[in-house]
Amino acid sequence: MDTEFISGRITTITDSVPQITTVWSKTDIWNTIKVRWSIGRMNYKVKQGLYAVGTPDENADVFVSANFKLSFDHLRRALHGMNAWILVLDTKGINVWCAAGKGTFGTKELIYRIKVHELDKIVSHRKVIVPQLGATGVSAHEVKNKTGFSVIYGPVRAEDIKAFVLAGFKATPEMRKVNFPLKERIKLIPVELTYGRYYLLFVPALFFILSGLNIHGYSVDTAFDTGRKAIVNLLTSYLAGCALTPILLPWIPFKRFSLKGFAIAMLLAVLLLYFNFLGKNIFEIISWFLIIGSISSFLAMNFTGSSTFTSLSGVQKEMKLSLPLQIGTAGIGLFGWIVTRFV
């Protein structure tokens, strides 16, 4: 576990607490880039517990965070120049919002941390500032009942913390709202791209090998010629579902993610058709439209999990119709494509 951000220790009435820096080092920036590409994402943690920013005393505010290092890093950077305490919950290395959904960033863990670190002896006030998205797992009135500490819900984004504190712990409606702007959608694309990395090797390889089949047996030349095109088609469908649909999300008509992904795929398939990638006859062309459409549709539907506005009931409703259609479409497409090898 990386502890580079610890600059010293300060002694409190109960313990010695690590004092941390508020500026990201080169390693922090590099690790953030790696985590955005899913490298080491599941083990990017800081130790849970109490930390000091600046030289906090008994009047300093207490900010609660998760032990996913990316969450922790955003908080400490936002507290630059302040004297404050950070109370890190053990969320198994998961970010605040997801951990709150699972309950690890939750009432029980917060109560436990307040007690085990004897917060009542370290600060004289009785309030903790919890990120608003933590509310999914934290019951403010229950924490108050069990510990005497009031939970104040801070802004959604750490960067708004200073303005929030200056305004007397008041968040503007804008600070309370979760949007999904282009910048945030782009940040998620690397993780989306790594989502099907094993299939990305296996499926094109399979198509490449099958491409050599013909009525006379097997031809390596055909495998290279048709297979090359098949790989381009498959990659296009992958990018359509994992990158293009998320980027263009609000501008694609339709509410269903699966339809958004299908629509983008159809546009790209027309482009591929124009450049002669979809094959030699109408059956092969239709087969490719179905394959490209179903792959992109499925991947786009998976983006519901990364989006910030889809509900469980909604996704269940969408999948009930979309998933069988995707499977059916992919099946017919694949069957058609294999049959056209022999005609």
Place this chain on the structure above:
Amino acid sequence: MNGLIYLKNVVSLKLDQQKCNGCKMCTIVCPHEVFAIKDRKAIIQNRDYCMECGACEKNCPERAISVKSGVGCAAGIINGLLRGTEPSCDCSASKSNCC
């Protein structure tokens, strides 16, 4: 929210206004401005914006709100179907890359 609204008339959110004490907690924790306060009582002003995160239910001291909360995530729902459990991303266990 410029085009970022999901399916309509589908969420399980319920508010019992009789129980509401007007504490405003739901308006604070909701990330999508689903609630507003009118005549010292909560009202649902943007039902279709609800993503069923469950923050309002959890923070309503009067238990006036109920919602079937969970992950609005297709991969999570498939995970649940395959394992015969509730929909769950369960990133830590499966090492998948969601959330």
